[in-house]
Amino acid sequence: MPGNSYNGSSSVPTSRIERLLRERELRKNSKSSYSNEANGNEAVDLESRLREGDNFVEQYLEGASAAREGWEKPDGGLFTQRLLVVANRLPVSAVRRGEESWSLEVSGGGLVSALLGVKEVEAKWIGWAGVNVPDEPGQRALTKALAEKRCIPVFLxxxxxxxxxxxxxxxxxWPLFHYLGLPQEDRLATTRSFQSQFAAYKKANQMFADVVNEHYEEGDVVWCHDYHLMFLPKCLKDHNSNMKVGWFLHTPFPSSEIHRTLPSRSELLRAVLAADLVGFHTYDYARHFVSACTRILGLEGTPEGVEDQGRLTRVAAVSLS
Structure with missing residues (x-):
C-alpha cells in the first residue's frame, strides 16, 4: 500500500547494518597504516556527506511527496503533500481589538521564503501567537482568524x-549554545530554578505536540524548529512512530565539551534523535551534534548521521536563514 511505503520504519536496512559491521571488523583487523588511511577517508566522507544538506528541505519533501504519489482522496482528487511547520512563534503578529476581534500581520523571514520555493506542498504553521489568551471566546476568535493565514495556535x-x-x-x-555558559547564581537557587524551568520546557513541548497530533493527517511531514522545541520530536514519535519528523536548529550547536555542562544534556540529545532528519546551518554545527551524541551518549556517528541500535537519524548541514 502507498501508505505503508511512506510510513515505513526509519530503521536502517539490515543489509546496511551488516555492511557497517563488516567494515568495522575489517578496520579492527587491518594494519595501523591502513587503519589511519581508512579513518582519514572516513573523516573526509563524513564531512562531504554532512555538507550535502543544501537541498535538505526539497529532498525531504520531494521524498515524502513521491511516497504519496497516486494516493486519491475519497472524492477522487489527488492528495497534495502537507507540511506542518512547528515553531515557537507563528509568522504572524496578533493584536486584540475586542472580545472576539483580532488583527493579524504576517511577518516574513528566511523560513517563509524557503517554503515558498517548494512546489506542490501545502504548508500549515503551528506555534504560539505571542499573546496570552486566557478566555475561550478569545481563543476561538483567534483560532478562526489564524486559520485564514494557514496558522494554528498553541495557547500558552x-x-x-x-x-x-x-x-x-x-x-x-540560548546562552549555552552561544558559548556564554550557564547562569552563575546561587547554586541551590539555580538548581531549583533549572528544575522548574526544565519541567516547564518539557510540558510546553508536549503542548505543541498535542496540537500537532490533533491536526496531523496520515502522510504529513512535520518540521520542528529551533532550540525551543528540542523535545518535540520525541513527543511526536512517542505518539506515532510512523510520523515523519524533521528538526532544524537556527542557532549554533556548541562543542560536546560545552554541551556536556548542561544537566539535561542526554535527555535533549535523545529527544532530538527521535527525528528522522536533523539539520544545522553549518557543517561545524552538524559535526558538533554528531560528536556530542558519540561522546555523551556513546552512539556511533556515520557519514549519514547518528545510529542507535540500528536506527539512523540523518544529520545534514543546510543553507537556510
Missing amino acids: DEEIVHQYYNGYCNNIL
Missing part, C-alpha cells in the same frame, strides 16, 4: 511562558 499561559520561554529557552539554552 503566562506561567508556562515565563518558565519555558523566558527561563529555560532564553536563560539556559
Whole structure:
C-alpha cells in the first residue's frame, strides 16, 4: 500500500547494518597504516556527506511527496503533500481589538521564503501567537482568524511562558549554545530554578505536540524548529512512530565539551534523535551534534548521521536563514 511505503520504519536496512559491521571488523583487523588511511577517508566522507544538506528541505519533501504519489482522496482528487511547520512563534503578529476581534500581520523571514520555493506542498504553521489568551471566546476568535493565514495556535499561559520561554529557552539554552555558559547564581537557587524551568520546557513541548497530533493527517511531514522545541520530536514519535519528523536548529550547536555542562544534556540529545532528519546551518554545527551524541551518549556517528541500535537519524548541514 502507498501508505505503508511512506510510513515505513526509519530503521536502517539490515543489509546496511551488516555492511557497517563488516567494515568495522575489517578496520579492527587491518594494519595501523591502513587503519589511519581508512579513518582519514572516513573523516573526509563524513564531512562531504554532512555538507550535502543544501537541498535538505526539497529532498525531504520531494521524498515524502513521491511516497504519496497516486494516493486519491475519497472524492477522487489527488492528495497534495502537507507540511506542518512547528515553531515557537507563528509568522504572524496578533493584536486584540475586542472580545472576539483580532488583527493579524504576517511577518516574513528566511523560513517563509524557503517554503515558498517548494512546489506542490501545502504548508500549515503551528506555534504560539505571542499573546496570552486566557478566555475561550478569545481563543476561538483567534483560532478562526489564524486559520485564514494557514496558522494554528498553541495557547500558552503566562506561567508556562515565563518558565519555558523566558527561563529555560532564553536563560539556559540560548546562552549555552552561544558559548556564554550557564547562569552563575546561587547554586541551590539555580538548581531549583533549572528544575522548574526544565519541567516547564518539557510540558510546553508536549503542548505543541498535542496540537500537532490533533491536526496531523496520515502522510504529513512535520518540521520542528529551533532550540525551543528540542523535545518535540520525541513527543511526536512517542505518539506515532510512523510520523515523519524533521528538526532544524537556527542557532549554533556548541562543542560536546560545552554541551556536556548542561544537566539535561542526554535527555535533549535523545529527544532530538527521535527525528528522522536533523539539520544545522553549518557543517561545524552538524559535526558538533554528531560528536556530542558519540561522546555523551556513546552512539556511533556515520557519514549519514547518528545510529542507535540500528536506527539512523540523518544529520545534514543546510543553507537556510
